Amino acid sequence: MDKKIALVHDQLHEFGGAERVLVALTEIFPNAPIYTAFHNPKNLGVHSKHFEKSNIIPSWAQKIPFFPSIYSPLRFLAPFIWKSFDFSKFDLVISSSGWYMCKGVKTGLKTINICYLHHPPRYLYGYETAVEWQKYALVKIYANIVNYFLRIWDYESSQKVDYFIANSIETKTRIKKFYRRYADVIYPPVNIPINIKRSNKKRNYYVTTARLTKAKHIDILIHAANKLHLQLKIIGSGREEEYLKSISGPTIEFLDHVEDSEFRNLYTNAKGFLFASVDEEFGIAPIEAMGYGVPVIAYSSGGLKETVQNGKNGFLYDKLEISSLISAINKFIKLSDQEHSLMRNNARKSAEKYSFKNFKENLLKFVKVHN
The missing domain is CATH 3.40.50.2000 (Glycogen Phosphorylase B;)
Structure with missing residues (x-):
């Protein structure tokens, strides 16, 4: 593929399902740089090896001391982070988006903007989250105010995506519900072994x-x-x-x-x-x-x-x-x-x-x- 392609991912601070998809995208588009909010190789541990050959371009947030530890309460910065990147020189941008809403990147009129959505942000739409922030009164007040404006931005930025890909029918349903957008479903890649060498020991x-x-x-x-x-x-x-x-x-x-x-x-x-x-x-x-x-x-x-x-x-x-x-x-x-x-x-x-x-x-x- 001769077109100039960029990949965008929420953050490279931990390794889960979304990051496994990003690894697959780097294998499909090995020359594409990866734009991300911040990159923390140490925290990725053994999984950091997957990105050793990639050109990773973190945002200005990388320079904020301790940002990986406080990026959740600073989520209101997400719109400013994604708007700060310049994708005008690219023909195609593929965002691997979820919690930190990297689908909100700003692209030019000639750039095709495809979002592979793992999920709309759970904390914006009433789904369970990793931290029960609702049980702390002051945190709840702060989060509700921030999340109100982020929901508006999340919806508006979703309208600027040219094409959505959902990782499941469940996610496709949520894209329709929260963004009023159509999405095709492409299930994410899973590491399937070619051969399984099973021992004769009883599995217990x-x-x-x-x-x-x-x-x-x-x-x-x-x-x-x-x-x-x-x-x-x-x-x-x-x-x-x-x-x-x-x-x-x-x-x-x-x-x-x-x-x-x-x-x-x-x-x-x-x-x-x-x-x-x-x-x-x-x-x-x-x-x-x-x-x-x-x-x-x-x-x-x-x-x-x-x-x-x-x-x-x-x-x-x-x-x-x-x-x-x-x-x-x-x-x-x-x-x-x-x-x-x-x-x-x-x-x-x-x-x-x-x-x-x-x-x-x-x-x-x-x-x-x-x-």
Whole structure:
């Protein structure tokens, strides 16, 4: 592709599903620079290697001392950050947008502006967030004032996007609801292993991967594992880590971020994947587990209702309660060896549609049609 292309991403401070999509975009467009609010390689840990060859251009906010630690309360600066970049020399700008609304970049009349939206900002539209800021009176007042003006700007900036791509039907619905815009759905790429080397050992542990924040409800997984005496390995880090460790029994293990080889081994030999996130727009981690043939037991919410087929590649539970999760786990435990093997095979087949190959083909086709 001869056109001059730029990528834009909210921030490079932590690594989650949105950043996995950005990695895929850099592989598809290796010469495209990445514009972002700020870049913190140290905090990315082992994942910083994914961006070592990229030309990363942070905004002026990078120069503000401790900005990565205070960017949430300073969210009112987001419109000024994205307007400060000059994209006039580019033919195409693709924004990987979510929490920090980088879709609000200012582009010229001749520049095609495509937004791959992970989700509209949760804190603006009443969805659960990582921090329960509503319980602090002064913070609530401040946030409500700031969020009022940001909602207006978020809507106005959404009207300047030429084309929206949603990462799921759930997100497409939200784009229609909050922005009154149409979006095509291109599911994000998930790291699906080509070959799975399974050991003959009996799988007796469960796994979950998530940022350890309030909205992920890891505490429900822990309480269920404690009651059933299940081995649960938790991959991830976050502000809730110390609390979660304090309520964990002897069968719970925290692994923080792990290297790729250890990650593959953990997933290959896991019995099941547990998930309790609410209103997850897509949920890359459960699909990643299914790619290793690991059935998923997830709360029936958001995009998980699109990807987890109850009783086929996993189980869904209807109430965000420990007892509801335990009931789903017990259904899973009671499967015969043959039924469990079939569910593992179904999980693997389900995940294959979310491959990088499919993502690349669909994205390039979209760009070609709309460019």
